[in-house]
Amino acid sequence: MHVTSIDRYGLEPGIVTEWSLQPADGAVTESEVPPSYNQHFHLETARTHGMGRSVWMAAAFDLPGELNRPALDLALRLFISRHDTLHTGFEVGEFTTTRMGLDPDGTHIETSEPVKFDSTEDLRAHLKKRFTTVCDPLTFPAYTFATVEREEHYTVLSAFDHTLVDGYSLVIALGELRQIYEGLIAIPELTDHEAVDAVMSRLGDPGSFVRYCELEADALLPVDNDPRIREWARFYEICGGTSPSFPLDLGVEAGKPAPQGADVRVLLDEELTATFDEICLSAGGSVFTGILTAMGLSVHSFTGQATLPLQFPLHIRKDPRWADAIGWLTTSAPITVQITPDADFGASLAHTHASFRVALTLEGVTMAQVRDALGDKIRRTRTDVFMVSYIDYRKLPGTDDHDLLNAHHISNVTVADDAQFWISRTNRGLSLRSRFPDTDTANETMVNFLTDLDRILREVCARGVTPIGSVTEQLRDSSVGAGTPRI
Template sequence: MHVTTIDRFRPESGELLTWSVDSSDATPQRSRIPLSFNQGIHLAGAGEHSTWLAAAFRVEGPIDRHALGLAYHALIVRHGTLHSSFVKCGDTIVREEFDPLALRLAATPGVRVTSDVALQQVLWAALDAACHPFGFPAYLLGAIDRPDSSTILCGFDHSHVDAYSMSIIVDDVHRLYHGFRRSPELFAAEELPMIGSYVDYCAAEAETTEISSSDSRLLSWLHFFDQHDGHPPTFPLDLGVREGGTAPQGADVRPLLGPSETEEFADFCRRNGGSVYAGVLSAMAQAVNRLGGGPQLSLLFPMHTRRTEPWRNAVGWFTTNAPIRVDGTDDLCTGLQRTGPELRRAVRLGDVPIARVIAALGGFTPIRNDIFMVSYVDYRNLPGADLHDEIDAHHISNVTTADDAQFWISRTGRGLAVRSRFPDTAVGRATVGEFLEEVRTILRTAVPTARRVAVVTPLDGGDGPLRAPSAGASRR
């Protein structure tokens, strides 16, 4: 999976196709199911810029428009959140649900674009217009049609999807499209794995068992915030934006380690009691310390909540957050040996609903609009991963505005990479660039150490002790 941003996504020119969703025969029903915590925060802060995630992959030959229309309709029927929407009712936001079988899809007239640059701009504008947080639908269903090789592409407002969802959508649409293309009359979408609905998950989330005020996990959360004056921590290096200010978003996408280097780094992390994610966090803390940001890196990290079978292949925003403090020691081995256990303890804090934490704090107002965070996704473990390279699968995010730094670490068969968003100021660009280069240097320095240790130490199994902080998506 290529994890990138729309300003770096440059598909070959062709005819841009889109499908409209006609809901005139599907009267929306007001739902009693409340918004999830993530949806509530996202929709309350929805502004002029659309926060969306998109998925794209390649297919051979021109687009079979009938088959792709059937595939998109089946995708909507399959995932509950895609036949729901949000509307404002006075000072509140409510969910509405549509009967998916009453929805009709129709291909709209295509737009032929002869320039790659122009196509990128047309596509960007189309995604911004279609993937709005309110109303129905909140997504763009499309494709780029070409004679020899085409691109299927769809984007969704963040309220309905997370990073994990992008891989599920690629897998679902790929299988649905080719199934309907082979046999439009006989193929049954029910051949895909059974799933639950994210709307049902939201109902279950609302009924989560109350956490006692004396629960040690809640107390750990409160202690974390006490150490940061009741606010979420911010990125500790100067980004050139004053408190309360904002800037256009800068974006950076770069590799950190190649395939063999990543395998060796994973061995290095296992031998020191941690996962690859723990190793990256340790390297980031060390880089911050070297650059004058202090000896400890504090942050929130997203972790997915697809822990039981109904949700494993379901599209939705299945993420929560947990807090961690990482020591920025000069020795990566020592740092990792501390971070591994600390990360495992932090994962347990993710079982405490964030709404419960905020209530216990008496509410809080973040210093910045963005929350400084570091996400980790091992795309090799997600649905359809075995085909990602073959079909040139992409996870694409929008570029909007920013006032803090956020980092998405991705592991694929091509190795380890990072996508970043930050304020696009002269100071912000220089700071993030220097920080990422320092992180990459630290990681690559650890690889020769792993080689030396491997000569005398037998390999352990698995990919480290941490599984939960995977496929998180926070804001953008």
């Protein structure tokens, strides 16, 4: 699956139809299940910062031939009926947040009038506008679907607000919707209920994300001397009593987001990724901790800062109840990159991977419990948190033919007051999506940082585990780094 943002999505023009769920009158009722910690955090951000609050994400795939509209209509309804996260939304007041629920049987799929687009730019602008309008955390339902038809093939897109899904959910959604749709196409009559039931029986138990939210709310607070809470407290002390922040100047004041900038690039091709993997393993690390170490080396080359604290998301799907569930089923973990005095990649990687192993021992403690336990020892200064995500799509089920499907994970472009990074590994190698404020300072900083990150990774691949020198002189003489970054 190729990870990108809507402004970089190379979608071929065609005829666009939107497919949206419409509840019947009286189908929506209040639920006593509170939002999860992640949902609450997201909804509070949306309420406080109305500008750019629609942090939607979408899955897209291509299929050959002509779109079968009746089959897709039924496929969407069956897909929605499986996942209770798609039956819920929220009403956010000044002091209260109420979960709303609906009976999927009291709904129907409404299609828009088809509209033809002749350019990729116009099509992207249209989808961004529609997805941003519909997939808003303060609307209900906060998701929609779209198709783009052409003479010989078509694209199916599923877009959701972040309250409803995480990145892993997009893989599940893409695979399930495709499987249901293609199974229905093979049925001579869609009214053949036994045949439809046979298609659905091939899918596993989807689990219940709403049940997860209920259990999270009932989770007991860890005791004061819980070593996992102490580790979080130590991490926040390193960060100065707040969430970690990207250490290079981005040209924005904390808590005052600017329009978002984005960068999508290939870090290493398949061959170099395999080389980098072997080097990291030989040094006792992994691809993920190796890239984090390279990021730390880059920051160190600009600032001399040897410690780089950040957070990374961890999915919680080891519990079989949530293995096939769609929802925001992630928690956050802390990690600290520590660069050795000689800026040696291998030695620094050993420190990073040791921190990563400690982070994995914190499993079982939710961010809600961490915040409650530490109380005023943590203050929130920025809207965003400096984080780096890593997904190896090769290890996720149903991704073997993603290249053939032209599968994409597409994110909205909103606002930002910090930098965030998404690393993805596929059969094609390693790619990176970056999100940051779209300011002159941030753009200069990110060009220099990403250029240097690219240099470090390739130098590691070329030399193996060897010291990485300073890049100050290289940047001073390069056209890309003309003028040192403002840090």
